[in-house]
Amino acid sequence: MARVLMKGNEAVGAAAIAAGCRHYFGYPITPQSELLEYMSVHLPKVGGVFLQSESEVAAINMCYGAAGAGARVMTGSSSPGIALMQEGISYLAGAELPSVIVNIVRGGPGLGGIQPAQSDYHQSTRGGGDGDYKLLVYAPSTVQEMAELVALAFDKADEYRNPVMIVGDGMLGQIMEPVEIVERPPDPALPPKTWATTGTRDHPGSRSIINSLFLKPEVLEHHILDLFAKYERMREREVLVEEYRVEDADLVVVAYGTTARIVKSAIAALAAEGVRVGLIRPITLFPFPAESLRRLPDRVANLLVVEMSMGQMIDDVRIANEGRRTVHFLGRTGGMIPLPQVIADTVRHILAEHHAGDVPHVSVGDEKGGR
Amino acid sequence: MARPADPRPAPAPDAAASGPTPVRVIAGHYGSGKTEFAVSLALRDAARGRRVALVDLDIVNPYFRSRERAGLLEAAGVRVISSSLGHVATVEIPAIAPEVRAPIADPTTDVIVDLGGDDVGARVAVQLRADLRRRGYELLIVVNAHRPETRDAAGVLRHLDRIAAATGLTPSGLVSATHLLRETTPAHVLAGLALCREVAGLTGLPIRYVAAIPDALAGLPAGALLDRGRPIEAVAVGPHLREDWM
Numbered sequence: 001m002a003r004v005l006m007k008g009n010e011a012v013g014a015a016a017i018a019a020g021c022r023h024y025f026g027y028p029i030t031p032q033s034e035l036l037e038y039m040s041v042h043l044p045k046v047g048g049v050f051l052q053s054e055s056e057v058a059a060i061n062m063c064y065g066a067a068g069a070g071a072r073v074m075t076g077s078s079s080p081g082i083a084l085m086q087e088g089i090s091y092l093a094g095a096e097l098p099s100v101i102v103n104i105v106r107g108g109p110g111l112g113g114i115q116p117a118q119s120d121y122h123q124s125t126r127g128g129g130d131g132d133y134k135l136l137v138y139a140p141s142t143v144q145e146m147a148e149l150v151a152l153a154f155d156k157a158d159e160y161r162n163p164v165m166i167v168g169d170g171m172l173g174q175i176m177e178p179v180e181i182v183e184r185p186p187d188p189a190l191p192p193k194t195w196a197t198t199g200t201r202d203h204p205g206s207r208s209i210i211n212s213l214f215l216k217p218e219v220l221e222h223h224i225l226d227l228f229a230k231y232e233r234m235r236e237r238e239v240l241v242e243e244y245r246v247e248d249a250d251l252v253v254v255a256y257g258t259t260a261r262i263v264k265s266a267i268a269a270l271a272a273e274g275v276r277v278g279l280i281r282p283i284t285l286f287p288f289p290a291e292s293l294r295r296l297p298d299r300v301a302n303l304l305v306v307e308m309s310m311g312q313m314i315d316d317v318r319i320a321n322e323g324r325r326t327v328h329f330l331g332r333t334g335g336m337i338p339l340p341q342v343i344a345d346t347v348r349h350i351l352a353e354h355h356a357g358d359v360p361h362v363s364v365g366d367e368k369g370g371r
Numbered sequence: 372m373a374r375p376a377d378p379r380p381a382p383a384p385d386a387a388a389s390g391p392t393p394v395r396v397i398a399g400h401y402g403s404g405k406t407e408f409a410v411s412l413a414l415r416d417a418a419r420g421r422r423v424a425l426v427d428l429d430i431v432n433p434y435f436r437s438r439e440r441a442g443l444l445e446a447a448g449v450r451v452i453s454s455s456l457g458h459v460a461t462v463e464i465p466a467i468a469p470e471v472r473a474p475i476a477d478p479t480t481d482v483i484v485d486l487g488g489d490d491v492g493a494r495v496a497v498q499l500r501a502d503l504r505r506r507g508y509e510l511l512i513v514v515n516a517h518r519p520e521t522r523d524a525a526g527v528l529r530h531l532d533r534i535a536a537a538t539g540l541t542p543s544g545l546v547s548a549t550h551l552l553r554e555t556t557p558a559h560v561l562a563g564l565a566l567c568r569e570v571a572g573l574t575g576l577p578i579r580y581v582a583a584i585p586d587a588l589a590g591l592p593a594g595a596l597l598d599r600g601r602p603i604e605a606v607a608v609g610p611h612l613r614e615d616w617m
Contacts, residue, residue, distance in 0.1 A: 005517040005551065007402055014519075030433060114433055114462075174434035175617065176402050178517070178551045265616035340616055 003180045008143045008172040012102055013038030014181045015147035016074050019154045021100070022048035023073040025062035027055055030114045031170035032078040032104035039074075056081040060088030060101075067097035068210045070196030072154055072186070076102035078170070079120050080111055083128060089163055090129025093227070094212030096195075098157030100150065101135075102166045104173035107335040115335025116170035118257060121312035124167050125286045132224050134231045136164045136238060137285040139256045143177035149283070151184040156238065158190050160230055167285060169308060171258045171337070234287050241289035242281040245271075249278030251347055252296055254317050255306040256282045259338065263306055266343035277347055285313070290320035302350050304328045306343055308336070391478035391506055396496060396540065399513030400521050400530045401488020404548040404608070406437050408513055408582045409485035411608040413449045421481050424474035427453040428495050429487035430465040435612050437485045443611065450474065467495070475502045482506075490533035500539050509543040510535070511579060516549040516566045517559070524569045531574070544579035545570060547603070552610065555583050557590035564595065564603075571598060582606045 006014065013035050016024070024039040036052065043050040049066075053059040059075045066073040077085065082103045092099050105120045107113040124137045136156055140146035146168055153164040197208045214220035242260075245267065246252055255263045260281040267277045278300075280292050293303070303325050305314040311329045318327055330346045332338045397409045406429070413425040425444060427437035437444070438453040445451055451458065455468045474480045486493045496503070512531050514521055521527045535542055549555075549563020560583045567578045578598040581588070585607040596603040 003517070003551065004519050004522070005402060005515065006519070010519075170434070174432075176435075176552075178554060262616045 003178045005176050006143060006179045006181075007034050007174060007176050008146055008168060009034035009104065009174070010038045011143045011147040011179045011181065012076065012150050012166065012168075013042060015150040015184075016100065016154070017042055017046060017048070018181050018183045019072070019151040020186050021072045021074050021154060022046065023063075023066040023071045024048070024075065025051050025053050025059040025066070025073070026075045026077060027053055027059055027081060029078045029081045031106055031116070031173045032076055032081075032102070034173070035076045035102060035104070056084040057088065060085035060092070063099045063101075064088060064092055064095070064097060067092065067099045068095070068197050070193040070198055072098075072158075074100040074102065076104065078104045078106045078173075079108050079117070079123070082120065082123065086123075086128035087130075089135070090127065090131055090133060091212050092163040093127075093129070093133035093135065094131060095210050096161040096227075097163070097210065098154075098161055099163045100153045100157055100166065101163055102150075102168070105167060105169045107333065113335040114170065116172075116258060116337065117308050117333065117335055118169055118259065119309035119312065119333060120167065121285060121307070121309060124165050125288070125316070133227060134162075134234070134286055136160065136162060136234055136287075137167055138164070138240070139167045139283060139285050140172065141257050141260045141281065143172065143175060143179045145283075146172060147179055147181055151182070155187045155190065158186065158193070160234065161195070162230065167257070169258050170335075238284060239287050239289050239291070240283035241292050242279070242283060243292055244279040244281065245276070246278030246280065246296060246300075248276050249297075249300055250276050251302045251304060251351055252278040252280055252300050253304045253306055253343070253347070254280045254282070254293070254313070256285065256313065259306050259308055262338055262340055263343055265340035266347065269340060269344050270347055275347065275351065282313070285316075288316040288320065290316070293317065293320040294322075296325075300325060302326050302328060304330060304347060304350060306330045306338060308338065309333050392481050393507040393509045394475055394482040394484060394503055396484045396486060396503065396508050396510045397513060397546070398486045398493045398496075398510060398534045398538070399488070399546070400515070400518055401432065401492060402518055403488075403513045403515035403521065404550060404582065405488070405513045406435060406485055407608045407610055407612050408546055408548055408580070408606065409483050410437055410440050410444065410611045411582065411606050412580075413444060413483050414447050414611075415606060416481055417448045422479055423448070423481045423483065424450040424452060426471050426474065426482060426484045427451065428467065428471070428484055429492060430467065430495055431487040431492040433462060440611050450480070465495070467498070471499065472502050475499065475506055478506075489530065490537035493534045494537040496538040496540060503540065508540065509579070510538070510540045511544050511546050512542050512576075513546040513548045513582075514563065514567050514570065516563045517551055522566075524566065524573060527566065527570045528573065531570075542574070542576060544577050547578055547581040548583070550583050550587070550608075552613070553584060555587040557587050557592075559583075560587050560591060561595060568598070577601060578603045580604045580606050582608050584608060584610065
């Protein structure tokens, strides 16, 4: 397909179908509804199944059923709808069922608002559902990248037998950008889904059982250890990160998604006046690109985390940082979008105080001063 | 940008002499560039000394609406009318300001109506149908060949028919708005014009405007802005709805 103009939400749908997704279950919600609308129009054309469920709870459990039968399945929603799905997501993780879940994040808590936010970082990476589990979480920053990560997400979900989440904010869902959707059928190297509940014709005498209930604690512990061996493999192999101008940076910003684009505008403005600022942009939120932070040059004494939240990813930055550098924070929340000039001003402020030998400032919130 | 994007200033009819100008109602498939065109058209006409009101009737999408640029428009002298809740860009409530009819009734004001996308978004114009017919209107269909649903004439006609049916208004012209945002080239604009010519041939509708970023318009070959001998007005678009970082 040639390059076309698509909304982020539409591109997610087109990329999913191009990746062989033939089942979509969901419930509409701003700012994500165009994904559902796209699937309702286009899935039937390729022999797929679209169903608008009675709730997000139903949608995620329909995904459980379709994934259990071996189908490539997707659902999507926005923050409060994803909150409703958490129980089902935990069940998918527990039963090791591949599914792709798209969260086009809006401001919360509760119904919140309908403008872009990044306040679901914890919900995505810590799990809102019960138990010890992880999702593989991708955070694109452009419509094109979102389309490519959707395709990758289906393969990774199958490879790891794990739910994979795409986290975009409302701006990414709504923005119209040039995009090329490439047909990307399932990776032929993926193993056949012998575990799927498709009958016993091919393997008489051995039934496929999909389940997340293990009443014997030693059996459940063993199951969880197996899950965590899988998550460890993700940590080793699946980290995606963009490191931008970090080599000679005096300060490094950590930001993802739409916010990272705004940070790049600020970095360009600062570079014009000789201030060297780098960016670490996590593309996977889990696994978090901790190594990119650890191997920064010694000269980088300050990190600035910018998020459209009150500070959630900053926890992972602090864990990776292990106290080596001062971690500062700048956030807008509730649907507000940080401005490039405010980010640039914050960087100047931090560097000025740093060179003056002062204690790190606390006005925008930092590790020592709190927010 | 060496030369102005719009080489032929439109004649500005004197309202007192020739009556009110028709209301320009902007509709089309969502994501085609309606709002960018409407905002750019309003700013252009205001800069030419016209008294312009822009009515934002998009009640279906809470992102990228004209009212987001109310400050820019009002500073340029354009009256902006949107929701009865004020220019609140962040709600999805079908609350239309009661004063939407006022500029339509005022013959000294040029009126541009920015409808929401598709037939669903255009349907709200039904409320203004009687006012529009009384004053006179142009229903302008914005066409973007880079939107998958309107990449060919059949797709454009499908949207055109649905919008006409939903609004009860008669389409009166096309706006060729094929673009790839800041990457738009003259070749993209020409391809979009070719699609509009095909639709114009099938429907008899004139191509009234071509809209694109200034650089793309500046690179068009001589004679490109003619539709069966009639001039097509070029409108340079901002892009006003895009922040620099987008």
